[in-house]
Amino acid sequence: MTSPYIPAEDSNGAQVRIAPMEPGDIPEAVAIQAQAYPASLQEDAPVFAARLALSPSFCFTARRAGAMAGYLIAHGWDRANPPAIGTLTRPAGASAVLYIHDLAIAPDARGLRLGERLVGCAFDAARASGLCEAELVAVEGAHGFWHRLGFREGHSPAIAAKLVSYGPDARWMRRDDLTAG
Template identity: 45%
Template sequence: MRSALWRRMAPADLPAVMRIAAVVHPSYPEDEAVFAERLQLASEGCHVLAGEDGGLLGYLVSHPWPVGTVPALNSLLGAIPPGAGNWYIHDLALLPAGRGGGAAGRIVAQIAERAMRAGFASLALVAVNDSTGFWQRQGFREVHDPALARKLASYDDAARYMRRDLQN
């Protein structure tokens, strides 16, 4: 696993990304068009974890988005809203073979650094699958906002909006 490396996602990676999503997030299905659009809108925020054999072990999809808001699950964005001062982590998924070597923490640190250099004030995400502990270790904190309750409920009762402020 230590030899697995993150690289920029390419359109040709989307079928493998969809297979990983089906394994890691079966309760949160999204159409391939959602991933393709995010790759097209913010390619610098989309990465895949490639193993020694070139097979994919995981992916990260992220993009600019306004702070305090959450894109609906399985929805197209259309465009990135102007003035979005937050970098949103849409999805981070690793197959079991890609876990345990620090790959998830490395890509989060890489995205945080890029977002900070680009002038973004924060990172945000919706934590699912009991992942809040992982995200807390990455510097995120839960944000309780009643205005987000309906969107979070579309994920599940345990979904949490989390944010990490960045120092510029």
């Protein structure tokens, strides 16, 4: 398998590179977010910056022929405690899980498996940091993608209350073993 950090070519011969997200990447990421999500799920640049500052080693971008084609924002977090859209409060204790907050791919780059590569980078970084579980809230029908990556849905009244800001179709999902293929 090709390392996600090593440039590779997409099916059209354009070079694709996965790299850690930097603060200067935020405007492009916000633009991709606007193409991928309805207004109710969009967050502004300061929220992106806060999430990136929380755990920069878990955030990545995919660039195709130099232009951002996708990104992943993730951070360490409390177990079973998804933060509401647009908010960020640092957890009180040590992080228990990798929380994948946002994954978006530009419309013209969908189908290139960039999402899988970005998630793979986050899993690698989480394992290197001692985290072996991951959680997320799937929105906009993305639960099938996350199922294919080993995530399973979880349910509880406490989680259901936290999902309200994510919309009526939001699904809390978790993966218990980041070492499994």
